[in-house]
Amino acid sequence: MILVVDVGNTRIKAAVFEGATLFEIFVFSKMELQKNIENILEKFQNVTDLVISSVGDVEKQSFLDFKKVLKVHFISHEDSFPFHNCYATPKTLGIDRMVLASGATIQFPKQNRLVIDAGTCITYDFIDEKDNYLGGAIAPGLRLRYEALHNYTAKLPLLSFQSPEDFIGNSTSESIHSGVVNGFVYEIDGFIDEYKARYPNFIIILTGGDTDFLAKRLKNTIFANSNFLLESLNQTFQYKIKND
Ligand SMILES: Nc1ncnc2c1ncn2[C@@H]1O[C@H](COP(=O)(O)OP(=O)(O)OP(=O)(O)O)[C@@H](O)[C@H]1O
Numbered sequence: 448m449i450l451v452v453d454v455g456n457t458r459i460k461a462a463v464f465e466g467a468t469l470f471e472i473f474v475f476s477k478m479e480l481q482k483n484i485e486n487i488l489e490k491f492q493n494v495t496d497l498v499i500s501s502v503g504d505v506e507k508q509s510f511l512d513f514k515k516v517l518k519v520h521f522i523s524h525e526d527s528f529p530f531h532n533c534y535a536t537p538k539t540l541g542i543d544r545m546v547l548a549s550g551a552t553i554q555f556p557k558q559n560r561l562v563i564d565a566g567t568c569i570t571y572d573f574i575d576e577k578d579n580y581l582g583g584a585i586a587p588g589l590r591l592r593y594e595a596l597h598n599y600t601a602k603l604p605l606l607s608f609q610s611p612e613d614f615i616g617n618s619t620s621e622s623i624h625s626g627v628v629n630g631f632v633y634e635i636d637g638f639i640d641e642y643k644a645r646y647p648n649f650i651i652i653l654t655g656g657d658t659d660f661l662a663k664r665l666k667n668t669i670f671a672n673s674n675f676l677l678e679s680l681n682q683t684f685q686y687k688i689k690n691d
Pocket residue numbers: 454455456457458459502543565566567568588589590591608655656657
């Protein structure tokens with residue numbers, strides 16, 4: 448069994464796999480990292496490998512402490528990946544984006560793929576049918592937009608996500624919800640339309656913390672899977688051990 452851990456900028460997500468089978472998912476904060484991993488290992492005593500993809504600011508040492516009991520692997524730019532990286536600055540490409548691109552390449556062979564990860568940031572990643580990773584886009588995620596409005600103005604309150612009544616907001620809160628939520632959805636649909644103008648066929652995979660909310664609202668057909676990064680991490684690791 449392997450334990451995969453995705454360290455994002457907001458939360459940590461972990462999952463236990465045996466082959467392709469996902470047993471359980473865990474979500475926790477950085478503060479509770481070690482305690483949670485200990486609990487997972489207590490529950491799943493057959494875990495032999497810990498596989499980490501991190502874009503967050505968690506100390507490597509927090510994971511290295513587990514070296515006494517299992518093998519610890521940090522997915523890094525030096526690993527083998529199933530795509531050709533055409534990014535002009537491959538070393539600065541986020542490991543989470545590389546893992547998503549691997550998952551898309553492995554799960555959806557021989558086709559153009561667009562991966563949209565709506566997390567702390569929203570990222571777009573495009574891998575063409577010849578398995579060239581081309582790049583994409585990075586923008587603030589949904590929650591970050593609410594926070595930015597509040598943090599960088601004097602008068603705007605910090606609101607929690609709420610579906611806007613209409614695109615014409617008739618109060619401060621409705622204006623904020625419309626700007627953030629409708630703006631987010633229009634932006635994503637707009638990006639997808641740009642990709643469509645360049646590539647007649649591609650599949651769209653949607654993942655990240657805002658998957659369920661977005662899946663209902665986008666006009667395009669998508670594969671919505673909030674566990675796609677965890678599944679891709681498992682597949683990236685299987686690919687790495689076969690190819691290293
Ligand atoms: N319990 C929660 N805590 C924080 N964000 C949540 C929660 N539930 C849903 N969300 C939504 O998920 C988004 C954050 O996504 P996610 O948790 O995937 O981010 P993350 O942990 O930083 O991961 P990544 O760095 O991979 O984006 C926010 O925009 C927020 O609207």
